[in-house]
Amino acid sequence: MKAPVVFLAAALAQAPVSAAEWLLVSQDGFSKIYIDPASRKIAGDIASVAALTDYDPRAPEAASFKLSEKGLSEIESVRLDCGRRQYSSGGGRWFAGQMADGAARSDYPAKTAWSKVPSFYDGLYAKVCAKN
Structure with a gap:
C-alpha cells in the first residue's frame, strides 16, 4: 500500500464522517460538493481540504x-x-450511501501530479482559495 493511501485511511479513520460540518460549495444536476471547513489547511499558496461529493x-x-x-x-x-x-x-474513499453514509466501498489512490482545477471543483476552488 502506498504512503498517500495509508495517510488517507488514517485521516479518514480519525475523523468520523458524521462529526464533519459539511458546507455546500457547489451543485449541478448530477452532484453536490461540500467541504469540511475544519479540515482546511493553508501553507503558502497550497490549500488542502476534505471534499465530499454526493451524487x-x-x-x-x-x-x-x-x-x-x-x-x-x-x-x-x-x-x-x-x-x-x-x-x-x-x-x-467511496461510500455506499449519500453524504458518506453506509459502508465504505473502496479507496482510491492519490494523484499527486498537479493539473488544472477540474470544472466540477470551480466552486470548491473559489471557496477554499478565497482570501481572508
Whole structure:
C-alpha cells in the first residue's frame, strides 16, 4: 500500500464522517460538493481540504459514471495551488450511501501530479482559495 493511501485511511479513520460540518460549495444536476471547513489547511499558496461529493443516482450521468459499483458519495483529500489554479488529489474513499453514509466501498489512490482545477471543483476552488 502506498504512503498517500495509508495517510488517507488514517485521516479518514480519525475523523468520523458524521462529526464533519459539511458546507455546500457547489451543485449541478448530477452532484453536490461540500467541504469540511475544519479540515482546511493553508501553507503558502497550497490549500488542502476534505471534499465530499454526493451524487444523484437518478441523474442521466449516473449509469456511465458507474455509481452502482462505486457508491453514491465520496470523500477526497483535495490539494489546491491557489496561486497557479492547480489541483492534485490525496486520494479518497467511496461510500455506499449519500453524504458518506453506509459502508465504505473502496479507496482510491492519490494523484499527486498537479493539473488544472477540474470544472466540477470551480466552486470548491473559489471557496477554499478565497482570501481572508
